[in-house]
Amino acid sequence: MTITPLFFLFIPLLFLVVVFLILNKLGERTKNIWTPKRTMIGITCYIILGFTAFLYSSFFSESTIPVLSPSEIKQAEKKFERIQKYDQEYNSSYLKEGNKKKTWKINFEGNTLPVVINDDNYSSLKIRQRYNDTIEPGKALVTYYQFPDIVEGIDLSDEVPLPNVYVAQNKLFIEFLSEQEVHYYRIKATLDILDFNREIEHKPYGRYDSYSSVLVIDIPRSTELEDSQGLVQYID
Amino acid sequence: MQSLTNISLNTIVKKQVKWKAQLYISALSSLVISQIIFGVLTSSTGSGSSGHGGGNISVQFSDYSLDIFLIVSVIWAFIVGLLFTTKAYRMDDLSVISSRTSSAIANIFVMIIYSFMAVIIIVSSYYLQVLGVSFMEKKFFVIESLFISPSTLIVCFSSICLFGAIGLLFGTSFKGPVVVKIFVLMFMLLALLFIFMSPGSINLMPFIMLPNLMMSVLNLLVASLCFSLTIWIANKSEVSRK
Numbered sequence: 001m002t003i004t005p006l007f008f009l010f011i012p013l014l015f016l017v018v019v020f021l022i023l024n025k026l027g028e029r030t031k032n033i034w035t036p037k038r039t040m041i042g043i044t045c046y047i048i049l050g051f052t053a054f055l056y057s058s059f060f061s062e063s064t065i066p067v068l069s070p071s072e073i074k075q076a077e078k079k080f081e082r083i084q085k086y087d088q089e090y091n092s093s094y095l096k097e098g099n100k101k102k103t104w105k106i107n108f109e110g111n112t113l114p115v116v117i118n119d120d121n122y123s124s125l126k127i128r129q130r131y132n133d134t135i136e137p138g139k140a141l142v143t144y145y146q147f148p149d150i151v152e153g154i155d156l157s158d159e160v161p162l163p164n165v166y167v168a169q170n171k172l173f174i175e176f177l178s179e180q181e182v183h184y185y186r187i188k189a190t191l192d193i194l195d196f197n198r199e200i201e202h203k204p205y206g207r208y209d210s211y212s213s214v215l216v217i218d219i220p221r222s223t224e225l226e227d228s229q230g231l232v233q234y235i236d
Numbered sequence: 237m238q239s240l241t242n243i244s245l246n247t248i249v250k251k252q253v254k255w256k257a258q259l260y261i262s263a264l265s266s267l268v269i270s271q272i273i274f275g276v277l278t279s280s281t282g283s284g285s286s287g288h289g290g291g292n293i294s295v296q297f298s299d300y301s302l303d304i305f306l307i308v309s310v311i312w313a314f315i316v317g318l319l320f321t322t323k324a325y326r327m328d329d330l331s332v333i334s335s336r337t338s339s340a341i342a343n344i345f346v347m348i349i350y351s352f353m354a355v356i357i358i359v360s361s362y363y364l365q366v367l368g369v370s371f372m373e374k375k376f377f378v379i380e381s382l383f384i385s386p387s388t389l390i391v392c393f394s395s396i397c398l399f400g401a402i403g404l405l406f407g408t409s410f411k412g413p414v415v416v417k418i419f420v421l422m423f424m425l426l427a428l429l430f431i432f433m434s435p436g437s438i439n440l441m442p443f444i445m446l447p448n449l450m451m452s453v454l455n456l457l458v459a460s461l462c463f464s465l466t467i468w469i470a471n472k473s474e475v476s477r478k
Contacts, residue, residue, distance in 0.1 A: 020312060057366050152288070185373040
């Protein structure tokens with residue numbers, strides 16, 4: 001064992017001991033003010049306050065963020081596996097209307113559309129190219145599909161920032177925003193030190209984001225998509 | 237004036253428990269104050285945190301669990317256990333009819349009562365912290381579980397009891413016969429040596445993996461052993477009648 005973990009273990013303990021000893025000394029000095037009866041009243045008030053907080057939290061504290069149960073996470077995991085299977089078979093049938101988040105209509109000149117992708121975050125967004133006979137030449141549709149992005153039972157899909165999609169110099173630019181940070185304050189009325197070690201083996205706890213978002217570029221059959229970075233995959 | 241009335245140990249202990257539970261109530265107030273301090277200190281970070289990165293979104297979780305309040309309480313129980321055996325507290329025994337054995341038994345009962353009270357204080361502190369967080373962080377406030385299960389409360393009670401029992405045993409050991417003092421010192425020395433020489437050999441995982449009730453039973457068994465040893469040592473250090 002190195003010195004650092006010992007230091008981090010003993011400093012809070014030492015702090016606690018010092019706090020207790022100071023309180024004990026203070027208690028001795030304020031014995032005349034804090035008689036046993038008054039102390040008992042104070043402690044009872046504190047307990048009543050805690051009970052009131054519990055009642056308030058039970059009836060009025062509401063979280064708008066639902067937490068998925070382990071079985072729901074398992075179901076989502078299976079769904080992701082299905083999506084992955086369809087995608088690997090170049091089958092776009094998993095891209096449903098309900099998962100559409102935004103569509104960009106773009107215009108360009110000629111029969112070639114070069115694509116430039118700026119992704120410094122190595123985002124998990126998949127970019128797919130699909131031929132669409134209903135689209136006129138010189139036009140394209142870029143559609144962003146959002147699937148659940150589950151982390152420890154919480155769906156982050158609403159927090160995922162959309163990429164910037166635009167045409168400049170007759171090139172299609174797809175730019176990802178810098179990494180966004182989301183901070184959740186989670187209430188777990190348990191002993192986390194026990195649950196954490198126990199749940200490692202039982203609970204699906206990881207992140208299922210490999211197919212959380214897909215960007216589809218629909219182009220007419222006469223158009224060629226120029227992807228020099230090799231990041232765009234064909235889908236039927 | 238001397239009294240020839242023979243009072244049973246049971247009656248003496250009962251009186252002492254009542255007397256001590258009221259007299260040492262300041263110990264509970266120090267627990268309340270330290271829980272408020274630690275509750276405020278951890279109000280923004282929680283008892284623990286975890287994070288997930290990857291893609292263009294990173295997630296941080298601050299978990300508000302009972303851990304920090306339990307840690308504070310078990311350390312409090314250990315210190316209170318030790319303090320109960322100090323000279324200042326033993327002087328209070330003179331106010332009522334007592335012997336070292338009856339005093340030790342009374343201390344044990346007071347420790348058990350205080351452990352129970354400490355669990356109630358933990359629950360109060362926890363829900364006050366939850367309320368504070370719910371007011372401060374409304375948008376990203378997530379309730380995974382709001383109700384504390386009875387088995388968790390039993391684990392808390394047994395853990396506080398155990399540390400209180402260890403504190404009492406330690407304190408009583410140093411007031412006991414010389415043989416006991418030497419044995420305790422040797423034990424502590426060996427334990428420290430063992431911890432520093434091979435820290436990897438201390439594996440608490442099998443204990444942590446036990447179900448809550450099983451863990452509580454184990455805690456209470458060890459606590460009972462410590463309590464019994466405390467009484468035995470107190471009995472040994474009794475002023476003998478010749």
